[in-house]
Amino acid sequence: MGDVGFRTAEDHTALADHSIYHLVQNLAESSRQHVRKIVEIACDYGEKLDPEPKSELATARRLRERGSELLGRKGFPELALLHDLREIYTKACGVSADWEMLAHAAQGIQHLDLLAVVQRCHPDTLRQMKWANAAIKENSTQILVS
Numbered sequence: 001m002g003d004v005g006f007r008t009a010e011d012h013t014a015l016a017d018h019s020i021y022h023l024v025q026n027l028a029e030s031s032r033q034h035v036r037k038i039v040e041i042a043c044d045y046g047e048k049l050d051p052e053p054k055s056e057l058a059t060a061r062r063l064r065e066r067g068s069e070l071l072g073r074k075g076f077p078e079l080a081l082l083h084d085l086r087e088i089y090t091k092a093c094g095v096s097a098d099w100e101m102l103a104h105a106a107q108g109i110q111h112l113d114l115l116a117v118v119q120r121c122h123p124d125t126l127r128q129m130k131w132a133n134a135a136i137k138e139n140s141t142q143i144l145v146s
Helices: 002-011 018-044 056-070 077-108 112-145
Strands: none
Touching: 018 077, 018 112, 077 112
């Protein structure tokens, strides 16, 4: 989620609504903090996870966009914004389901530290879902109709 958020913020800085930029930056940083918390718990159990996972999809997308620019083909940044907001929303839904499964597993094995992390992080993910859904509703009519 973090990479999607940071990429979305950077890709749409030229659009008028700077509130999207700042909110998405905050959401992305929150997601990265969640990853770090999970990494800490995994380390306690001998698992080595990368606290800064690499995003090959973001790199591929940037290369594709840059290639289009060099060839003189520009897309519609407003439609790209809707696409990115949809991606944030659907990823947040998936992460929310992951938190639910993790919470049940933590309860099942009585892992109180993991359960505490889930209880702290899951509400942030629910806020991300709610924000992305509201941003889609707020922007889609104007972008799709104009």
